[in-house]
Amino acid sequence: MAERLAINTTGLTKEYGDTTAVSDLNLAIPKGHVYGFLGPNGAGKTTTIRMLTALTDPTSGTGYVAGQPITNRQAIIPHIGYLPESPPIYDELTAREQLEYHGGLRDMDSSEIDDRIEELLDRFDLTADADDRISTYSKGMKQKTGLIQALMHEPDVVILDEPTSGLDPRAARTVRDTITELAAGDRTVFLSTHILPVVEELATEVGILYDGELVADGSPGELKDRMEVGGERTLEEVFLDVTTDAAYDGVES
Numbered sequence: 001m002a003e004r005l006a007i008n009t010t011g012l013t014k015e016y017g018d019t020t021a022v023s024d025l026n027l028a029i030p031k032g033h034v035y036g037f038l039g040p041n042g043a044g045k046t047t048t049i050r051m052l053t054a055l056t057d058p059t060s061g062t063g064y065v066a067g068q069p070i071t072n073r074q075a076i077i078p079h080i081g082y083l084p085e086s087p088p089i090y091d092e093l094t095a096r097e098q099l100e101y102h103g104g105l106r107d108m109d110s111s112e113i114d115d116r117i118e119e120l121l122d123r124f125d126l127t128a129d130a131d132d133r134i135s136t137y138s139k140g141m142k143q144k145t146g147l148i149q150a151l152m153h154e155p156d157v158v159i160l161d162e163p164t165s166g167l168d169p170r171a172a173r174t175v176r177d178t179i180t181e182l183a184a185g186d187r188t189v190f191l192s193t194h195i196l197p198v199v200e201e202l203a204t205e206v207g208i209l210y211d212g213e214l215v216a217d218g219s220p221g222e223l224k225d226r227m228e229v230g231g232e233r234t235l236e237e238v239f240l241d242v243t244t245d246a247a248y249d250g251v252e253s
Helices: 044-051 074-081 095-105 112-125 139-151 169-184 196-202 218-224 235-248
Strands: 005-016 017-029 033-037 062-067 080-083 157-161 188-192 205-210 213-218
Touching: 005 044, 005 188, 017 044, 017 062, 017 188, 017 205, 017 213, 033 044, 033 169, 033 196, 044 062, 044 157, 044 188, 074 080, 095 112, 095 139, 112 139, 139 157, 139 169, 157 169, 157 196, 169 188, 169 196, 188 196, 196 213, 196 235, 205 218, 205 235, 213 235, 218 235
Parallel strands: 033 188, 033 205, 080 157, 157 188
Antiparallel strands: 005 017, 005 062, 205 213
């Protein structure tokens, strides 16, 4: 089973001085799944993502992404695409220049870079603006540029933090369709967002983080079934109940 896991962590913990941001996190996410990663602000989601992308080392525990240890950034980089909430793009460049630069960093050959840029610019309706400076872009256009950048090298695991932020409904629909296609192609998407209907639509598995601890996980249907309340439940209702119960029960990191 281990070889089928795209993300696998055991006891993953991150401490900052006396503060524990993430505590004893165990994840086992298979290839080809969309994993919805939920939690209130300050729950430890960003810290978790930073560990999974090898941007920060865990204090203890182990983790592997696409079979590579999360303590080896050079080994992980070719296998992951990462869109943080604020995309890492340069305002003084055009989108095309930014994407060409990124493709070069990923050791893609020039013809592959050009083909992928044209394909993804068209998909995200950015072709007409590709040669304008990013400094002139709206938040949504910058978000699309960052997403294209994350997808260019066709990574095994795509980690998205609020990918539909700033997007109009049409662009947000394209993002959701793209996530579905990635999973259908046996790629894995780790999706962190506050827009719970998006997770309910796309996720095959969901994890809820509260105060640094994973307080619930399973498929959306399983999470709903665990709540002993009659009637049709939304994932948002389950999320509110789980995090309220966790707070009431005194979950500590």
